[in-house]
Structures are given as C-alpha cells and as structure tokens.
Amino acid sequence: MITIPLRSDTGHPLYLQIYEYIKKEILAGNLSHPGRLPSARSLAANLQVSRSTVDNAYEQLVAEGYVEAEEKRGYFINPITHAHRFEISGKPLPKAGPASQDPCRIRYDFDPDAVDTVHFPYSVWKSIGRNHLDDPEIFTSGSHFGDYGLRQAVSEYLHGSRGVNCTPDNIVVGAGLDHLLQMLCVLFQRKAVIAMEDPGYLSARQVLVSSGCTVLNIPLSQGAFDVGALKHCPADICYVTPSHQFPMGSILTISRRQALLDWAVEKPGRYIIEDDHDSEFRYKGKPIPALQSLDHGQRVIYIGTFSKAISPSIRTGYMVLPDPLMTLYRKRCGGYACPVSRFGQAVLTDFIRGGYFEKHLNRMRKIYKGRHDYMLEQLSSVFPDTLLDISADNAGLYMILHYHGPLTDCEIQKRAAENRIRIRSLKGYYAALPADYRPAFLLGFANPDTHQIRDGVALLAEKVLLRE
Amino acid sequence: MITIPLRSDTGHPLYLQIYEYIKKEILAGNLSHPGRLPSARSLAANLQVSRSTVDNAYEQLVAEGYVEAEEKRGYFINPITHAHRFEISGKPLPKAGPASQDPCRIRYDFDPDAVDTVHFPYSVWKSIGRNHLDDPEIFTSGSHFGDYGLRQAVSEYLHGSRGVNCTPDNIVVGAGLDHLLQMLCVLFQRKAVIAMEDPGYLSARQVLVSSGCTVLNIPLSQGAFDVGALKHCPADICYVTPSHQFPMGSILTISRRQALLDWAVEKPGRYIIEDDHDSEFRYKGKPIPALQSLDHGQRVIYIGTFSKAISPSIRTGYMVLPDPLMTLYRKRCGGYACPVSRFGQAVLTDFIRGGYFEKHLNRMRKIYKGRHDYMLEQLSSVFPDTLLDISADNAGLYMILHYHGPLTDCEIQKRAAENRIRIRSLKGYYAALPADYRPAFLLGFANPDTHQIRDGVALLAEKVLLRE
Numbered sequence: 025m026i027t028i029p030l031r032s033d034t035g036h037p038l039y040l041q042i043y044e045y046i047k048k049e050i051l052a053g054n055l056s057h058p059g060r061l062p063s064a065r066s067l068a069a070n071l072q073v074s075r076s077t078v079d080n081a082y083e084q085l086v087a088e089g090y091v092e093a094e095e096k097r098g099y100f101i102n103p104i105t106h107a108h109r110f111e112i113s114g115k116p117l118p119k120a121g122p123a124s125q126d127p128c129r130i131r132y133d134f135d136p137d138a139v140d141t142v143h144f145p146y147s148v149w150k151s152i153g154r155n156h157l158d159d160p161e162i163f164t165s166g167s168h169f170g171d172y173g174l175r176q177a178v179s180e181y182l183h184g185s186r187g188v189n190c191t192p193d194n195i196v197v198g199a200g201l202d203h204l205l206q207m208l209c210v211l212f213q214r215k216a217v218i219a220m221e222d223p224g225y226l227s228a229r230q231v232l233v234s235s236g237c238t239v240l241n242i243p244l245s246q247g248a249f250d251v252g253a254l255k256h257c258p259a260d261i262c263y264v265t266p267s268h269q270f271p272m273g274s275i276l277t278i279s280r281r282q283a284l285l286d287w288a289v290e291k292p293g294r295y296i297i298e299d300d301h302d303s304e305f306r307y308k309g310k311p312i313p314a315l316q317s318l319d320h321g322q323r324v325i326y327i328g329t330f331s332k333a334i335s336p337s338i339r340t341g342y343m344v345l346p347d348p349l350m351t352l353y354r355k356r357c358g359g360y361a362c363p364v365s366r367f368g369q370a371v372l373t374d375f376i377r378g379g380y381f382e383k384h385l386n387r388m389r390k391i392y393k394g395r396h397d398y399m400l401e402q403l404s405s406v407f408p409d410t411l412l413d414i415s416a417d418n419a420g421l422y423m424i425l426h427y428h429g430p431l432t433d434c435e436i437q438k439r440a441a442e443n444r445i446r447i448r449s450l451k452g453y454y455a456a457l458p459a460d461y462r463p464a465f466l467l468g469f470a471n472p473d474t475h476q477i478r479d480g481v482a483l484l485a486e487k488v489l490l491r492e
Numbered sequence: 493m494i495t496i497p498l499r500s501d502t503g504h505p506l507y508l509q510i511y512e513y514i515k516k517e518i519l520a521g522n523l524s525h526p527g528r529l530p531s532a533r534s535l536a537a538n539l540q541v542s543r544s545t546v547d548n549a550y551e552q553l554v555a556e557g558y559v560e561a562e563e564k565r566g567y568f569i570n571p572i573t574h575a576h577r578f579e580i581s582g583k584p585l586p587k588a589g590p591a592s593q594d595p596c597r598i599r600y601d602f603d604p605d606a607v608d609t610v611h612f613p614y615s616v617w618k619s620i621g622r623n624h625l626d627d628p629e630i631f632t633s634g635s636h637f638g639d640y641g642l643r644q645a646v647s648e649y650l651h652g653s654r655g656v657n658c659t660p661d662n663i664v665v666g667a668g669l670d671h672l673l674q675m676l677c678v679l680f681q682r683k684a685v686i687a688m689e690d691p692g693y694l695s696a697r698q699v700l701v702s703s704g705c706t707v708l709n710i711p712l713s714q715g716a717f718d719v720g721a722l723k724h725c726p727a728d729i730c731y732v733t734p735s736h737q738f739p740m741g742s743i744l745t746i747s748r749r750q751a752l753l754d755w756a757v758e759k760p761g762r763y764i765i766e767d768d769h770d771s772e773f774r775y776k777g778k779p780i781p782a783l784q785s786l787d788h789g790q791r792v793i794y795i796g797t798f799s800k801a802i803s804p805s806i807r808t809g810y811m812v813l814p815d816p817l818m819t820l821y822r823k824r825c826g827g828y829a830c831p832v833s834r835f836g837q838a839v840l841t842d843f844i845r846g847g848y849f850e851k852h853l854n855r856m857r858k859i860y861k862g863r864h865d866y867m868l869e870q871l872s873s874v875f876p877d878t879l880l881d882i883s884a885d886n887a888g889l890y891m892i893l894h895y896h897g898p899l900t901d902c903e904i905q906k907r908a909a910e911n912r913i914r915i916r917s918l919k920g921y922y923a924a925l926p927a928d929y930r931p932a933f934l935l936g937f938a939n940p941d942t943h944q945i946r947d948g949v950a951l952l953a954e955k956v957l958l959r960e
Contacts, residue, residue: 040778087886088780089745102747137633146626153625158614163803165605199667199831206674210702214682230827234678236704277557279570308548310508312556335631337834359698363667363831366805418555 025062025070026055038073042081050090050101057103061091064099131444132480136271136422136468139335143391145384152374153367162366170197170342170362171369177376178342185382186303187317188326190344196353199339199363200329201299202231208297208325209235210357211349212261218297219259221249223453225270225299228263241455247274251283262287263297267312270301271453271466273416273424275312284315288323295349297325302332304385306419307393322346330372332421333385340364340372392421395469399423399477406485421470424450427463429489436463439488445480493530493538494523506541510549518558518569525571529559532567599912600948604739604890604936607803611859613852620842621835630834637822638665638810638830639837645844646810653850654771655785656794658812664821667807667831668797669767670699676765676793677703678825679817680729686765687727689717691921693738693767696731709923715742719751730755731765735780738769739921739934741884741892749783756791763817765793770800772853774887775861790814798840800889801853808832808840860889863937867891867945874953889938892918895931897957904931907956913948 028045030038049055062070064078071078082099085091091099156162169175175192182188198204205228209216214236220229222241233239242253242262249264264284266276276284288294298315306312316326329341345353362369375381396417403414403425410428417423427436433449440447450464451457472480496513498506517523530538532546539546550567553559559567624630637643643660650656666672673696677684682704688697690709701707710721717732732752734744744752756762766783774780784794797809813821830837843849864885871882871893878896885891895904901917908915918932919925940948 043778083776084778087743087776089743089747089749102745139631141628141631144628144631146628150622150625154618154622157618157621160609160612160614163607163609163612163805165804199671200829202828203667203671203831213702214704227827234681234824236682275555275557277570279557281557308551308555310511310552336633336829337631339829339831339833356702359695359702360670361668361804361807363671363807365807365833365836368833368836 026067028071030071030073039077039080039084042067042071042073042078043084046081046085047088047090055101057101059101061085061099061101129444130446132476132483133446133471134422134448134467134469134480135446135471136448136466137336138468138471139332139421140388140391140470141335142473143387144334145380148378148380149371149375152378152380153371155374156367156370159370162370164366166362166366166369168358168360168362170195170364171366171373173377174369174373175342177373179344181376181381182314182326182328182344185311186300186328187313188344189317189319190326194344194347194350195342196345196350196357197340197342197362197364197369200331200336200341201228201301201327203363204327204341204343205231206235207353207357207360208343209237210360211353212237213356216261217259219254219257219262220455221264221269222455223271223450224263224455225265225301226453226455228299229455232263243456243458244269244272244274247272248276248280249284251280251287254284254287260291260293261295261297263299264315265299265301266315267300267303268306268419270299271416271422271424271450273418273420276315281315281318285319285321285323288319289321295323295325297327300326300328302420303328304333305389305392305421307389307396308418316344319346322348325349333381333388334372338368338372340368392470395472395474395477396423398474399467399469399481402478402481406481407489411489416466422466422468425465425467427465427489431463431489433463433465436465436488439491440484443483443487445484445488447484494535496539498539498541507545507548507552510535510539510541510546511552514549514553515556515558523569525569527569529553529567529569597912598914600944600951601914601939602890602916602935602937602948603914603939604916604934605804606936606939607800607889608856608859608938609803610941611855612802613848616846616848617839617843620846620848621839623842624835624838627838630838632834634830634834634837636826636828636830638663638832639834639841641845642837642841643810645841647812649844649849650782650794650796650812653779654768654796655781656812657785657787658794662812662815662818663810664813664818664825665808665810665830665832665837668799668804668809669696669769669795671831672795672809672811673699674703675821675825675828676811677705678828679821680705681824684729685727687722687725687730688923689732689737690923691739691918692731692923693733693769694921694923696767697923700731711924711926712737712740712742715740716744716748717752719748719755722752722755728759728761729763729765731767732783733767733769734783735768735771736774736887738767739884739890739892739918741886741888743780744783749786752783753787753789753791756787757789763791763793763814765795768794768796770888771796772801773857773860773889775857775864776886784812787814790816793817801849801856802840806836806840808836860938863940863942863945864891866942867935867937867949870946870949874949875957879957884934890934890936893933893935895933895957899931899957901931901933904933904956907959908952911951911955913952913956915952 028042030041064082065075068075068078086093089102091101093099172192174197175195178195179190179192217238218232219240219242222243229239240257240259242250248269254262288296300314303311314326316324326344330338413426415424433451437449448466496510498509532550533543536543536546554561557570559569561567640660642665643663646663647658647660685706686700687708687710690711697707708725708727710718716737722730756764768782784792794812798806881894883892901919905917916934
C-alpha cells in the first residue's frame with residue numbers, strides 16, 4: 025500500500041497529487057518494474073478519497089506510460105531508466121530584452137531597402153481592416169494559392185499598370201520574394217540551374233542556393249543582363265530584373281528582351297524569372313512594360329511584391345505562372361498552404377479594389393520624386409563632379425554614388441558608421457567583384473525627409489567623403 | 493521628317509502619343525535600323541510642340557531600347573526582329589469566378605482539420621487589432637526570426653503550459669507547419685534523412701520530400717512510434733507527434749520517450765522534430781508535457797502552431813531550436829524574412845499577453861469536450877458495438893471510427909458524399925497501407941454544433957453505414 029500525504033487546502037486537485045506522488049516515486053526508483061500499484065479501490069479506501077479520484081490519477085500515469093493497465097490484473101509499473109534525466113528543469117525564463125539591440129542609433133538612414141511610413145493612408149487602411157477583424161470568414165481556411173478576390177485584384181492591377189497578361193488562375197500569392205523563390209525551387213524540384221545578374225539581388229541568390237538550386241552568376245555587360253553570355257552557359261532558367269536592374273538601375277533594352285525571349289523558346293524547360301521589384305516608381309518617362317507582356321511563348325514567370333509600394337512588413341507578394349507551369353504548380357506545390365493570413369489578404373484586396381492602392385502609388389511617386397530631386401540637388405551642391413558620379417537615378421528608391429576619391433569602400437563605411445549615417449556599399453551585391461571595381465554605394469531616399477537629406481548629405485561630405 | 497497625328501483633346505499626353513507612334517512604326521518596320529530619327533529640335537518644330545515633349549518621348553524610346561542616343565550624332569533606330577511577337581496582346585480579363593467551386597455544398601462537415609469559428613472572442617481581437625492598424629511601427633521591417641515580443645509571449649506560454657524550456661532567442665516564428673518544415677530543410681541543407689510515423693502527417697511528409705529531404709516511413713508499433721525500428725534505419729532525424737500521435741491518437745509512453753532521447757544523443761547530428769499539433773485539447777487527465785521538456789541533450793526541435801487553438805487562417809506557428817541549432821539557423825537561414833506580417837504578430841502578442849489566449853483555450857476546451865462527449869453518445873446510441881470501434885478520442889478535435897461491416901472505404905466515402913457528409917478516410921494517412929487494414933475514418937467535431945452532430949450521425953447510420 026502507498027500512503028500519500030494529501031492536502032485538501034491548496035486547491036490542487038487530489039487526483040493530481042496522487043498522480044504526481046506516484047510519478048515521483050517511480051522516477052526516484054522507489055516504485056519500479058515489475059512492481060504493481062495497489063488496486064484503485066484499495067488505494068481509494070486507504071487515502072479516504074473517492075474511487076474515481078484514484079482512477080483519474082492512474083489513467084494519467086497510464087497515458088504517460090509510467091504504468092501499464094492489464095485487464096483484470098491491475099496496474100504494473102513500466103521499466104524506466106536514467107530517471108535522473110526526467111525532471112522538468114525549472115530553469116527560469118530570462119527577463120532580458122532582445123540579444124542584439126543597436127546601442128548607437130542611426131541618425132541619417134539612407135537604407136536603400138526602406139520605404140516611407142509617414143504618408144501611408146492609415147485611416148483608410150484602418151477602416152478597411154476594422155471591417156474584417158471580426159469577420160468569421162477570415163478565420164476559415166482559404167485557397168492554397170491565395171484568395172481568389174486578391175488574385176483577381178492583382179491580375180487587374182498588373183494588366184492595367186504593367187501590361188501583364190494573366191488571369192487570376194495564373195496567380196500564386198506568397199509571403200514576399202523569399203517565399204515565392206522557395207516555392208519555385210519546389211516547383212522545379214531543386215534541379216534548376218539558374219543564371220543570375222552579377223551584381224544582383226544577393227538575398228534571392230542565397231534563397232535559391234539554400235533551397236537546392238544551382239546559381240550561375242553572369243556579369244552584366246554594359247550595365248545590363250548579358251544575353252549573349254547566357255547562351256553559352258548551361259542554365260535553363262534565368263533570373264532578371266528587366267525594368268530596373270537591381271542594383272545598377274539599367275533597363276533591359278527591347279533587343280535584349282527579344283533575345284532573352286528567343287533564348288527561352290529555343291529549348292523546352294527554359295524559363296525567365298522576371299523580378300519586377302520596384303517598377304512602381306519611375307521618375308522619367310512612363311513605366312517600362314513588363315517583359316511578361318511580350319512573352320508569347322509561356323516562358324516568363326513574373327514576380328512582384330507589395331514591399332516597396334506598401335511595406336515589406338505586410339509580407340505579401342505574388343507570382344504569375346504561365347499556364348503549363350501553373351498546372352505543374354498545382355500538382356507539385358498544391359499541398360502547401362498560402363502563408364499570408366486571410367485577414368491580410370482581405371484588407372489588401374479591398375485596398376486595391378477601392379482604388380486606394382493606385383491613389384497611394386500616385387501620391388508616393390510624387391513624394392519620392394521630390395526627395396529624389398532634392399537629394400540630387402543636395403549632392404551636386406556639395407560634391408564636385410570629379411568626385412562623384414550618380415547613376416540608377418531614374419527609378420526606384422535609391423541612387424548609386426560612384427566615388428572617385430582616395431578612400432576605400434571600408435574606410436567610407438567606417439566613417440559613415442562613426443557619424444551614424446547608414447549607406448550601403450555596392451560591393452555587397454557582387455558575387456564576383458570585378459578587377460576594376462571602384463568604391464560606390466547605394467543611397468536610399470525613401471525614408472529620410474528633406475531636412476534629413478540636406479543634413480545627412482552635408483555630413484556625408486564633411487565627415488566622410490571630403491574629410492582628409 | 494515624321495508627321496504624327498497628335499490629338500490634344502483626349503487628355504493623353506503629347507509625349508506619349510509621339511512615343512507610341514514611333515514605337516509602332518519601328519515595330520511595323522516602317523522605321524528601321526540603321527535609320528535615324530529626326531533631331532528633337534526639328535521634330536518639335538514640325539509638330540509644333542515644345543522641345544521637351546519630344547525629348548521625353550525620345551528618352552522613353554531610348555529607355556526601352558527602341559532607339560540608341562549617340563552623343564552629338566542623334567537618335568538611331570536599333571535592329572528589331574520578329575516584330576510581330578511584340579504586340580501587347582489585348583486578351584481581355586475573364587470575369588468568371590474561381591475555377592473550382594463546389595456546386596453541391598457539404599451539409600454535415602466532420603472535417604478533422606476544421607476549427608470552431610463561432611466562439612472566437614472577436615470583440616477582443618477587434619479591439620486589439622484596431623490599436624495596431626494605424627501604427628506606423630508595424631509598417632517597418634521586423635526581425636527575421638519574428639518580433640521579440642511575440643517570441644517572449646510564446647516562450648512564456650510554452651514554458652507554463654507545455655513545460656518547454658526555452659528563451660525567446662530559441663524561437664523562430666513562421667507561417668505554419670509547412671513553412672517551418674521548409675526552413676528546417678534549408679537548415680539541414682536538404683541532406684537530412686527523416687524517419688516519420690506511418691500513418692502520419694502526409695502533408696508534412698510531402699513538404700519534407702519536395703523540399704529535398706529523404707523521408708523513411710516507420711510503421712507504428714502498437715499504435716505508437718517504433719523507436720526500436722528507428723534504431724535500425726539510417727535516419728538522423730525523426731519526426732514525431734508524441735503527445736497525440738497523428739492520426740492514431742496515442743501518447744508516446746515515458747519509456748519510449750526515454751528511448752527516443754537516448755537514440756538522439758547516441759550520435760552527433762541526430763535530432764527529434766516534435767510536432768505538438770493539438771496538445772491544447774485533452775479531455776481526460778492533465779496535458780502530457782512536451783517531449784522537449786525532458787530533453788537535456790539539446791536534441792529536440794519543438795514545433796507548434798496557432799492553427800487549432802485560434803485558426804489555420806492566421807498562418808502563424810513557431811519552432812523552438814536547441815542553442816547549437818539556433819546558432820546554425822542564424823547563419824544558414826538568417827537571410828530569410830519572417831513570413832508573418834508585423835500586424836499579425838502584434839495582434840497575436842497582445843492576445844497572448846493580455847491573457848485572452850488562455851481564456852479562449854479554456855473556453856474552447858469545454859466546448860470541444862461537450863461536442864466530443866455528445867458525439868460519442870450519439871455514435872453509441874445509433875451504432876451497435878459490433879459494427880464500430882472508436883479510438884483517438886482522448887484529445888484533439890476528431891475521433892477515429894473503425895468499421896467492422898461489409899462496406900469498403902470507397903463505398904463508405906461515396907455514400908457519405910452522396911448524402912453531403914464530409915468524413916475523412918484513415919487510408920489517406922498511410923504511406924504503406926498494412927495488409928490487415930480495415931475501413932476506418934476520422935470524424936471531426938470542432939465545426940458542427942450539437943444539432944448537426946445528432947442529425948449527421950443519424951444520417952451516417954441510416955444512409956451510409958447501416959444501409960443495406
């Protein structure tokens with residue numbers, strides 16, 4: 025018989041006290057295999073508790089495998105070894121904050137990946153969001169390819185603004201570029217050999233490689249994708265940013281686009297991934313139509329996101345697959361759930377359908393153009409032409425400063441950091457740095473206001489680039 | 493000289509009319525390489541427009557590569573071939589709805605994956621959400637591992653309710669199980685050989701395989717993971733559902749847990765993936781502590797989601813990595829953005845921190861237990877014991893009906909569908925169907941209310957299982 029010191033004044037259920045006591049005894053080796061527990065009836069009588077209290081405790085012990093119930097024979101203790109390992113360690117939770125917090129905050133943030141968060145139409149977003157927050161519909165599972173309404177809104181937007189030919193059935197909604205590329209690796213069963221622009225989008229390169237594809241880097245020729253070199257490499261897929269080469273800013277000319285599409289149709293299984301990353305913002309001329317709009321051979325996979333046009337934090341993007349690939353996608357990737365919450369999809373759908381997205385884009389285009397022009401103005405007022413060349417300034421949310429002075433990339437970065445200025449070196453976008461590389465860096469203008477641009481550029485001159 | 497029929501009454505900018513006209517002429521071959529465009533000045537004079545209007549048109553043509561500007565020599569037309577391919581096709585967008593809409597709606601939905609959406613505390617969720625919808629902070633990029641506040645809330649919850657030992661720094665937030673498993677495949681560089689329970693979670697198996705890992709299926713022994721068999725297979729990782737085997741419902745006993753942890757520490761590089769999929773809902777006894785709580789060798793990767801406790805549609809889950817793996821994760825996967833929107837993370841954080849999550853769980857546990865008990869009652873009132881055995885009914889949101897009559901799995905499914913009843917065959921969860929498999933199916937009780945349970949079970953008897 026077991027005697028258990030039960031306490032009825034603690035509010036802790038009796039059955040749990042019995043369960044915990046016996047479990048402890050088993051773990052300590054005081055009760056052990058092949059021993060048997062007293063019958064539930066006799067233990068209940070001994071402890072002066074109800075029979076069901078003991079039954080509950082025994083059931084829990086059986087459920088966790090400490091004892092075994094044998095019909096009509098009773099409860100037997102299972103063999104347990106290394107019992108010392110099985111205490112639940114009471115290691116307290118740390119109260120500290122995040123491990124890496126930047127102690128020295130950035131003062132002038134020219135991060136090329138940033139977006140403006142001041143001019144977003146929060147009140148519209150809020151009133152749309154409010155309508156969906158308590159809608160039971162958004163708490164049910166949705167389509168694995170994304171909600172049909174969102175795909176419809178995206179396909180209409182892409183058709184109107186980018187010339188993309190697609191139906192909602194060609195669209196897959198995903199959580200930004202990283203996730204969409206991961207899905208493409210699944211679609212191509214990790215066998216794809218992908219040619220990429222060098223310099224190019226490093227993070228995309230890393231995702232493709234770490235998801236199992238092979239990446240070949242093709243150096244740009246005259247600042248744009250080198251279709252001639254592509255023909256001489258064993259790639260079956262190429263990843264390009266035709267409307268605004270990332271990071272160099274060039275546009276793939278119509279003849280190169282043509283040559284690229286010709287390359288794709290030459291052999292079955294060839295595809296072009298068109299990353300149309302910040303096509304929304306062009307400051308000169310009208311937007312360049314998407315390469316996909318020229319594709320009559322079903323070879324272009326068009327990828328876009330809302331990261332620049334709204335914010336990267338909403339983690340929503342999409343890809344447009346040609347019909348045959350979409351059929352394959354349904355087969356190979358149809359089991360993967362769409363990673364965007366249905367709430368997020370619903371709000372975005374209404375935001376686009378209500379015309380707010382286009383209104384926001386038009387407004388931001390003006391604001392960004394203002395900052396862009398002001399930055400150019402400030403740069404040319406403080407730097408001599410001989411020291412800096414500016415490129416990639418027709419579109420997007422950054423420009424490139426090519427530096428012709430005596431400092432190295434590292435020295436520039438170090439001085440900038442000392443003065444709490446964030447700029448990004450061009451160096452980091454190269455897979456293979458060319459021998460004639462000269463220091464250059466990306467200067468984003470989406471985040472800072474005019475005061476910050478003025479003061480930041482002045483500081484960049486005084487303490488970084490013009491300092492002896 | 494070119495004469496362009498310009499119209500000033502349409503609102504369509506003049507420079508675009510010039511650009512479009514010349515582009516069309518080039519594509520049609522009327523203007524061709526190595527021809528030259530008239531000088532901007534002379535064309536402006538000819539068309540009686542300002543010089544900058546023509547400059548803008550020419551710049552756009554240059555930008556898209558139709559013409560080339562040569563300094564001091566003028567604008568030259570580039571060679572264009574296959575011009576017919578380059579019309580932007582005016583294919584109209586379809587107005588139709590989604591391709592596959594179920595015309596015959598389900599009347600009695602016993603989907604084992606469903607959750608209740610009636611009793612969710614919408615007003616709390618809405619008032620939390622409202623506070624974040626217009627917060628500019630949620631429009632900035634967050635940590636790639638998930639917001640620290642959410643990771644802190646999750647680690648406290650896991651410690652308190654599941655005995656999991658972790659700090660926020662061990663947690664990675666992801667978009668549900670599929671995405672977290674994809675990230676594990678990246679972490680293990682797709683080299684992992686993963687042993688899985690058979691029957692088991694088919695969708696997880698597909699994700700692991702299609703993301704490049706090798707999966708070995710180990711038949712359950714006595715309804716639970718067979719650690720003995722694991723020792724004789726070349727797996728270095730095993731994927732288990734120890735607290736509630738999916739789909740069979742068994743609990744991995746303490747001695748098998750012990751053996752599993754012993755297996756893991758035997759060789760470096762061995763890990764256990766613990767999928768704690770619906771541990772929140774147990775109807776008998778207290779919750780089984782997580783296997784991770786017993787792990788003193790840093791070998792358990794704990795994965796959980798909010799899919800059952802809140803809804804799959806919020807697409808949020810998390811994994812807890814042992815310290816050495818977390819270090820590796822930062823290195824190999826640190827470049828991947830967290831796929832959950834910052835808004836979604838912020839709402840969830842407040843929902844947990846405010847105590848609403850636990851309150852909701854406690855409430856749902858009672859509601860689900862009520863439906864569970866009622867379903868058992870209804871089943872036993874209409875079916876003879878000899879026809880049906882019920883299992884997996886201690887926890888989770890479904891039970892398994894093992895059928896001992898003359899019908900086959902297919903016949904049962906067909907009859908159920910005819911009567912608009914949704915049930916799921918157990919067959920589909922097997923990688924290798926055992927020779928002695930007998931028809932069985934999963935009956936979910938999370939979605940239907942008591943009336944639907946009563947009528948659905950009655951119909952299941954009358955028209956499906958007891959019909960001659």
